[in-house]
Amino acid sequence: MTNRWNKDNPFDDPQRWDGSDSKSDRVGLTWLVAAAIATSLLWQLPIGNYILYPFSILATWFHEMGHGLMAMLLGGNFQQLQMFPNGSGFAVHSGSLFLGPVGRALVAAAGPMGPPIAGALFILASRSRQMARYALLFLGAMLIGSALIWVRSLFGLVAVPLLGAAVLAIAFSGYPWLRVFAIQFLGVQACVSTYHQMDYLFTRQANIGGQVLLSDSGQIAQNLLLPYWFWGGLMAIASLLLLVKSLQIAYRN
DSSP states (O other): OOOOOOTTOTTOOTTTOOSSSSTTTSOOHHHHHHHHHHHHHHTTSTTHHHHTHHHHHHHHHHHHHHHHHHHHHTTOEEEEEEEOTTSOEEEEEESOOTTTHHHHHHHHHHHHHHHHHHHHHHHHHTTSHHHHHHHHHHHHHHHHHHHHHTBOSHHHHHHHHHHHHHHHHHHTSSOHHHHHHHHHHHHHHHHHGGGTTHHHHTOSEEEETTEEEEOHHHHHHHHSSSOHHHHHHHHHHHHHHHHHHHHHHHTOO
């Protein structure tokens, strides 16, 4: 097979391109770690939400979809998802949940923890070009499908399908390295989305949509033992471990 090198692709190495799998397409590990750190730090600054605006919206979508889908898995009804231009949002679900208080705690935890779990799976998918493409197709379809089924705010009905269309465009592109890079980068963004609002993890109550409500950590503490800050810290650590472990596996020779 003829060796190929795209000089316009800074992540491509002519000595490593074999044309058979995604090993030569994967971004250098240092790039991904740097992106994760930079994103986490920028989100703590007022200007960060503007610089990372598309990823802030994606982080909100990941978070709220985590709540809604977990409620469905536990027997509840995922009714709607609201998203707003300032990057905030909330998911509405109804009905009784399996496992009672434990089920309610799981739904609360699925907001911060659902995205890192999905992100870790996206990073692992980058080990294969075919799986990277399938993962992008799945994510793009989920974004557009969620807009058709659950999103009920005008902003969300515009922003979410646009994000889905962008992901699908990459999935159908003719550049394997771009698909592998995209699913890795999106996976990292999903993992660090837990840190989108770091203070929220360590807050018992928050102003959401003009109402003072229990935070996710506060809801877990209300339904289980131990204080809210313990659960916030546990979710922050678990998100980091998911990112590190998935990168280790993805880059294992």
